[in-house]
Amino acid sequence: MKVNTELTTTKRVLMCGNEALAEAAIIAGVDAYFGYPITPQNEIPAYMAKRMPEEGRVFVQSESELAAINMIFGAAATGKRAMTSSSSPGISLMQEGISYLAGAELPAVIVNVMRGGPGLGNIAASQSDYFQATRGGGHGDYRTIVLAPASAQEMADVMPLAFDLADQYRMPVMILADGLLGQMMEPVLLEKKEKRKLPPKDWALTGAKDRPQNIVRSLWLKEGVLEKLNEKLQARYAQIAENEVLCEQYKVEDSDIVLIAYGISARIVKSAVTKARKEGIKAGWIRPVTLWPFPSEQISKAAEELRIFLTVELSCGQMVEDVKLAVAGKSPVLFFGRTGGGVPTVDDVLNQIRQLTIKHKS
Amino acid sequence: MKTVFKRTPTYKDVPTHYCPGCGHGIAHRLLAEVIDELDIRDRTIGIAPVGCAVLEYDYIDVDMVEVAHGRAPAVATGMKRTNPDKIIFSYQGDGDLASIGAGEILHAGHRGEQITVIFINNAVYGMTGGQMAPTTMLNQVTTTTPKGRNAVEQGYPMQVCELLAVLPGTIYIERCAMSNPAAIKNAKKALRHAFELQVEGAQGMSLVEILSPCPTYWRMNPPDAMAWIDREMVKAFPLGKIK
Numbered sequence: 001m002k003v004n005t006e007l008t009t010t011k012r013v014l015m016c017g018n019e020a021l022a023e024a025a026i027i028a029g030v031d032a033y034f035g036y037p038i039t040p041q042n043e044i045p046a047y048m049a050k051r052m053p054e055e056g057r058v059f060v061q062s063e064s065e066l067a068a069i070n071m072i073f074g075a076a077a078t079g080k081r082a083m084t085s086s087s088s089p090g091i092s093l094m095q096e097g098i099s100y101l102a103g104a105e106l107p108a109v110i111v112n113v114m115r116g117g118p119g120l121g122n123i124a125a126s127q128s129d130y131f132q133a134t135r136g137g138g139h140g141d142y143r144t145i146v147l148a149p150a151s152a153q154e155m156a157d158v159m160p161l162a163f164d165l166a167d168q169y170r171m172p173v174m175i176l177a178d179g180l181l182g183q184m185m186e187p188v189l190l191e192k193k194e195k196r197k198l199p200p201k202d203w204a205l206t207g208a209k210d211r212p213q214n215i216v217r218s219l220w221l222k223e224g225v226l227e228k229l230n231e232k233l234q235a236r237y238a239q240i241a242e243n244e245v246l247c248e249q250y251k252v253e254d255s256d257i258v259l260i261a262y263g264i265s266a267r268i269v270k271s272a273v274t275k276a277r278k279e280g281i282k283a284g285w286i287r288p289v290t291l292w293p294f295p296s297e298q299i300s301k302a303a304e305e306l307r308i309f310l311t312v313e314l315s316c317g318q319m320v321e322d323v324k325l326a327v328a329g330k331s332p333v334l335f336f337g338r339t340g341g342g343v344p345t346v347d348d349v350l351n352q353i354r355q356l357t358i359k360h361k362s
Numbered sequence: 363m364k365t366v367f368k369r370t371p372t373y374k375d376v377p378t379h380y381c382p383g384c385g386h387g388i389a390h391r392l393l394a395e396v397i398d399e400l401d402i403r404d405r406t407i408g409i410a411p412v413g414c415a416v417l418e419y420d421y422i423d424v425d426m427v428e429v430a431h432g433r434a435p436a437v438a439t440g441m442k443r444t445n446p447d448k449i450i451f452s453y454q455g456d457g458d459l460a461s462i463g464a465g466e467i468l469h470a471g472h473r474g475e476q477i478t479v480i481f482i483n484n485a486v487y488g489m490t491g492g493q494m495a496p497t498t499m500l501n502q503v504t505t506t507t508p509k510g511r512n513a514v515e516q517g518y519p520m521q522v523c524e525l526l527a528v529l530p531g532t533i534y535i536e537r538c539a540m541s542n543p544a545a546i547k548n549a550k551k552a553l554r555h556a557f558e559l560q561v562e563g564a565q566g567m568s569l570v571e572i573l574s575p576c577p578t579y580w581r582m583n584p585p586d587a588m589a590w591i592d593r594e595m596v597k598a599f600p601l602g603k604i605k
Contacts (some may be wrong), residue, residue, distance in 0.1 A: 053382050062436065215428075
């Protein structure tokens with residue numbers, strides 16, 4: 001049997017989500033980390049400040065989130081794997097740079113460990129940046145791939161995927177986590193994953209040695225050129241929507257009520273559905289792992305039969321709009337959530353399930 | 363016949379989009395000459411700003427990136443830190459570097475990034491149609507200072523070189539001008555020195571400020587614009603090696 005020696009260097013450790021993500025990024029070959037302090041993601045820069053120099057790689061604490069995203073822009077333009085992490089207010093500041101990354105077709109990974117908003121909000125876990133993350137966030141016709149881990153293990157697991165997706169499609173990829181996932185400690189198995197087969201970065205700025213000049217740009221003044229670029233990006237986005245949707249589901253076909261949740265909310269929902277099943281309620285769940293591309297097809301398929309859809313989020317209701325688009329009026333779509341740092345308990349969600357299913361039957 | 367002057371290879375043989383009498387064309391040529399003289403074309407990466415020089419890559423034949431307004435020093439940081447063997451320069455105007463990008467240039471200098479910054483000061487926002495820049499002279503009329511810049515309301519012309527010179531992370535700072543042949547020759551020397559420092563691996567940032575004519579938005583003909591630099595601009599922006 002052929003043994004992959006790289007895969008044998010696995011280790012199982014107790015880590016918080018933020019540190020698991022940071023170590024996984026290092027294993028995935030990140031060349032440079034640039035970031036600015038903000039709670040609740042400070043474990044990531046602290047971890048990187050120690051580990052990146054040990055690996056002979058680059059760590060810079062930037063003077064602002066604006067600078068951090070542009071440092072990534074610079075490193076990415078030379079073909080390096082670069083990342084930053086921040087939390088909601090800081091991610092708002094990065095939107096200019098994310099739009100430029102999208103326009104210049106540069107791969108980069110941006111981690112948002114969400115906290116409550118709007119404004120300075122608070123430092124508790126929240127999921128209220130869904131609109132910003134899945135709609136592009138900055139100016140212009142673009143998308144970012146958005147991955148939503150739901151455990152410390154998945155904080156690690158999404159990193160190699162994020163870098164591969166960024167490189168494959170030459171675009172920014174966002175990890176949308178939250179303060180709970182970032183802070184809580186769980187056992188994590190860290191392992192080196194095989195890279196996808198990726199296209200060569202022949203567009204990178206490496207010095208015009210024995211080749212014509214390379215230019216990385218997002219300004220297209222001549223009539224029709226920007227429209228062509230946007231059409232090219234849209235075609236790429238369509239390809240991603242076709243090939244890269246990730247979601248999990250549980251007992252959807254045999255259910256009267258389907259709960260839709262991502263990230264930490266999905267953990268609560270899973271427990272509530274398990275409890276509901278024990279009470280004889282036919283409940284199931286769908287958990288989007290990619291928030292863009294959204295698992296519309298899977299939800300649409302579930303809506304072919306009349307059942308209740310209940311979206312659970314740590315927000316005032318954002319993903320619920322995508323669920324409604326997917327359900328397209330075929331079934332009722334309801335929302336339950338808490339905001340501003342509030343987190344529903346398993347029993348809170350279970351009560352919602354009970355009430356809705358009783359109402360549905362009567 | 364003996365050739366006494368020819369185009370340097372890194373300066374592309376194309377007409378530029380710049381207005382008659384603009385200083386960008388001269389500064390571009392000096393930059394290209396320095397790159398060729400130091401033989402660093404194949405390991406140089408340039409950063410074009412938002413502003414009139416955004417299309418610089420159409421004229422200077424090195425690998426180049428175009429970046430968001432003011433962010434060039436952060437982009438340069440990302441490039442140089444991950445590619446210490448490459449020669450990284452940014453080319454920025456006064457609105458870009460001294461206004462919206464004041465934070466980025468200050469902190470790149472503060473960290474002592476090993477990059478070369480070419481700072482074009484023409485005392486006005488050119489690309490957007492002649493608004494006040496941080497470097498606009500007192501009493502200078504622009505579209506946003508229709509009665510002339512007034513120190514009480516709009517502050518004084520910002521002296522970027524002097525500000526940056528106090529930072530330990532900056533190693534060489536000189537102010538030059540595109541206003542007469544002697545000044546232009548001196549600017550070439552300054553640019554060459556700023557690049558040589560990076561090639562040698564000197565620890566810190568170098569910056570060359572170039573006072574550059576904008577006849578269009580100064581509402582002058584090109585000779586008068588050049589004369590205005592020597593007569594007026596140098597009063598707020600004295601020429602010479604600052605550090």
